Amino acid sequence: xxxxxxxxxxxxxxxxxxxxxxxxxxxxxxxxxxxxxxxxxxxxxxxxxxxxxxxxxxxxxxxxxxxxxxxxxxxxxxxxxxxxxxxxxxxxxxxxxxxxxxxxxxxxxxxxxxxxxxxxxxxxxxxxxxxxxxxxxxxxxxxxxxxx
Amino acid sequence: xxxxxxxxxxxxxxxxxxxxxxxxxxxxxxxxxxxxxxxxxxxxxxxxxxxxxxxxxxxxxxxxxxxxxxxxxxxxxxxxxxxxxxxxxxxxxxxxxxxxxxxxxxxxxxxxxxxxxxxxxxxxxxxxxxxxxxxxxxxxxxxxxxxx
DNA sequence: CAATGATATGTAATAATATTACATTAGTTC
DNA sequence: GAACTAATGTAATATTATTACATATCATTG
Numbered sequence: 001x002x003x004x005x006x007x008x009x010x011x012x013x014x015x016x017x018x019x020x021x022x023x024x025x026x027x028x029x030x031x032x033x034x035x036x037x038x039x040x041x042x043x044x045x046x047x048x049x050x051x052x053x054x055x056x057x058x059x060x061x062x063x064x065x066x067x068x069x070x071x072x073x074x075x076x077x078x079x080x081x082x083x084x085x086x087x088x089x090x091x092x093x094x095x096x097x098x099x100x101x102x103x104x105x106x107x108x109x110x111x112x113x114x115x116x117x118x119x120x121x122x123x124x125x126x127x128x129x130x131x132x133x134x135x136x137x138x139x140x141x142x143x144x145x146x147x148x
Numbered sequence: 149x150x151x152x153x154x155x156x157x158x159x160x161x162x163x164x165x166x167x168x169x170x171x172x173x174x175x176x177x178x179x180x181x182x183x184x185x186x187x188x189x190x191x192x193x194x195x196x197x198x199x200x201x202x203x204x205x206x207x208x209x210x211x212x213x214x215x216x217x218x219x220x221x222x223x224x225x226x227x228x229x230x231x232x233x234x235x236x237x238x239x240x241x242x243x244x245x246x247x248x249x250x251x252x253x254x255x256x257x258x259x260x261x262x263x264x265x266x267x268x269x270x271x272x273x274x275x276x277x278x279x280x281x282x283x284x285x286x287x288x289x290x291x292x293x294x295x296x
Numbered sequence: 297c298a299a300t301g302a303t304a305t306g307t308a309a310t311a312a313t314a315t316t317a318c319a320t321t322a323g324t325t326c
Numbered sequence: 327g328a329a330c331t332a333a334t335g336t337a338a339t340a341t342t343a344t345t346a347c348a349t350a351t352c353a354t355t356g
Contacts, residue, residue, distance in 0.1 A: 002333070021313065036336060041314065057205035058271070060313060060342095087265050098259055107251050108274055115244070116279035117235050123206070124272050126256055131264035150304070169342065184307060189343065208313095208342060 007031065008043040009064070012053055017093040018061030054084045056095060058125050066097045082121035091133035098124070155179065156191040157212070160201055165241040166209030202232045204243060206273050214245045230269035239281035246272075 011027050012019050021040050028035045044062060047053040053062050065084070083105065085098040098104070104124055112119045129137070159175050160167050169188050176183045192210060195201040201210050213232070231253065233246035246252070252272055260267045277285070 004334075034335090037314070038316090038336085039334070042334080057273070087260065087263065089265075090268070096263070096265075100259060103255050103259075104252065107255055108272070111246055111248060111251075112235065112274060112276070115235065116282065117237075117244075117274070118277040118282055119274050120238070120276040122272070122274040124256070124270070125205070126260060126265070126267050126270040128260070128268040129266040134264065134266055152305075182306085185343070186307085186345090187305070190305080 004035075004039065005043045005046050008040065009047055009052055012047075012062055013064045018056050018059050018063045018095055020059075020061045024062075051082070054086075054097070056086060056088065056125065057123055058088065058127065063095050063097070067099070083123070085124035086126065087130065088125060088127045089130035089133055090127060091129055091137070094130060096130070152183075152187065153191045153194050156188065157195055157200060160195075160210055161212045166204050166207050166211045166243055168207075168209045172210075199230070202234070202245070204234060204236065204273065205271055206236065206275065211243050211245070215247070231271070233272040234274065235278065236273060236275045237278035237281055238275060239277055239285070242278055244278070 007028060008024055011024055021037070021044060024044075025035060025037060025040050028040065044053070044055075047062075048055060051065055051068070053064055055062055063086075067084075085104050087096040087098060089095070105122070108122055109119065111117075155176060156172055159172055169185070169192060172192075173183060173185060173188045176188065192201070192203075195210075196203060199213055199216070201212055203210055211234075215232075233252055235244040235246060237243070253270070256270055257267065259265075
């Protein structure tokens, strides 16, 4: 863990919503150094490999892992490494990592087992409207938009 | 459904692996017209909205929906619309849409219910090695790579 | 038929995200 | 200190996606 990587992790930890690589790049520029894209992507790769952050595929952006466990460097998929589940709010942009992920993973593992598919990583991303935003919106602009 | 859209759908249906937007663009060029990116993205948007194709987020590429049902234009999430589950093989690039998706969706729905999260769409992407590739590789280059 | 409006497409430019290739630096080990 | 490794710097470029505005197509209707 180097200063660069710590800085990137810090920025991701501080943010309230997922952060894009080029957002990070901008923010790093204000701190003396003059980083280029590879600098950021290398740091992100490192943090991803060590399970400290996750990439939200639908947003091309990054969030901290909120389910840090024992040893993230050697665990299989079951230990949350390279596998995560998220609720993404379209309204506020907030992302929640799902806590009872084992239930989801169990189903996926069973499916993969039947098909003899070797699972190496998995991502589950649910998009919709979070409780707070639904409440805040209710009665104002009408009901929460129906699934389209 | 216009000729443009039919062409794009045809190309995606024909391919054996997910197709990128710019691949489609190249292929369309060979057919008289001179399409630009918006042409392709518009066709893709239409096909996505009507549930005829899916986007694989991890690959920024598109596959046909293999679970076409009754009416794709008005169904909620449960009817596979805007919601899909995939097994992605890192070796051959093949993508399989999971058939017993209801089990996965049920778990997700239950989680969202508990959190009062309104689900509008969901994607599940499992990356690993498919049965055929695992068999083909076995004994040659050693065992299938362990989860990293 | 002309005017309208809705849908689809054409076109040019640009934005946003990500990677390649190669040079340099800083520690460690022998 | 030479050789090796890991990390970083730097420039250029590749890939994916969107914006803004112009044009066409076609059904409807006044």
